[in-house]
Amino acid sequence: MRDSMEWGKNRTIKVCTFYEPGISSEEIQELFVHWNDELKLYSLAVVAINQQEIERPGLTGASILEFLYTLPMSENCDRYLYLKGRNWKDIVFEITSLGVFALAGIKLEIQGAVEAKTNTRGYIKAKYISLLQLIFTSPKSTLVHEGYHLLGCGHQLFLDPCYKQIQDTKKLASERESEIFNQGSKELSVAEHSELDSNSLNEELIHPSIDSIFFPSITASGRRFITRDQVDRSILKD
Numbered sequence: 001m002r003d004s005m006e007w008g009k010n011r012t013i014k015v016c017t018f019y020e021p022g023i024s025s026e027e028i029q030e031l032f033v034h035w036n037d038e039l040k041l042y043s044l045a046v047v048a049i050n051q052q053e054i055e056r057p058g059l060t061g062a063s064i065l066e067f068l069y070t071l072p073m074s075e076n077c078d079r080y081l082y083l084k085g086r087n088w089k090d091i092v093f094e095i096t097s098l099g100v101f102a103l104a105g106i107k108l109e110i111q112g113a114v115e116a117k118t119n120t121r122g123y124i125k126a127k128y129i130s131l132l133q134l135i136f137t138s139p140k141s142t143l144v145h146e147g148y149h150l151l152g153c154g155h156q157l158f159l160d161p162c163y164k165q166i167q168d169t170k171k172l173a174s175e176r177e178s179e180i181f182n183q184g185s186k187e188l189s190v191a192e193h194s195e196l197d198s199n200s201l202n203e204e205l206i207h208p209s210i211d212s213i214f215f216p217s218i219t220a221s222g223r224r225f226i227t228r229d230q231v232d233r234s235i236l237k238d
């Protein structure tokens with residue numbers, strides 16, 4: 001189904017990226033190259049912007065999500081990503097859980113997560129030791145997996161609803177883009193007719209840069225976020 005679908009124009013999603021000390025810019029680049037390999041199937045691309053090193057906000061995945069919940073959708077961000085590193089406590093945990101996994105035969109989703117309120121922010125574990133990669137997945141496939149959640153997909157990966165979700169989000173992006181441009185040209189013609197001082201015009205409105213337009217989000221439950229303000233209102237309200 002994916003191959004026969006129309007994906008429209010190429011779009012870039014700007015991912016404001018935080019990373020734990022110990023993760024190099026080469027590693028970040030490698031992860032994004034791999035993610036982009038996947039996304040080109042949908043005429044999409046991701047770029048890691050505003051890269052910022054910060055200490056892990058807490059021990060658990062929940063505390064990382066809590067931190068991400070405090071961030072307003074500032075400037076050019078479309079999505080937030082935290083790349084979690086690896087310290088000695090993680091190593092102890094991994095070795096302990098190795099035993100648990102062997103006993104219980106279950107695999108927990110502890111490699112990463114994306115919040116379900118707006119599907120705009122999440123984290124992945126960006127470092128593993130090689131032995132554990134056999135049991136967990138690699139950081140690259142974790143990023144691709146969580147990346148689908150950032151595009152509004154649930155756990156029906158590689159099934160039609162996910163493709164449809166991505167297609168709908170891209171359509172929403174195109175609609176938003178033409179809406180902004182039409183609004184801009186309307187403002188311009190009004191201004192011309194009333195001979196307003198050009199300084200009083202909102203430059204943003206007349207010449208919106210494509211780069212500044214938010215790449216929308218549709219959640220798995222169908223909520224639509226078309227502007228950064230809408231995301232903020234949902235994220236920051238409690």
Ligand SMILES: [Zn+2]
Pocket residue numbers: 109145146149155
């Ligand atoms: Zn998942």
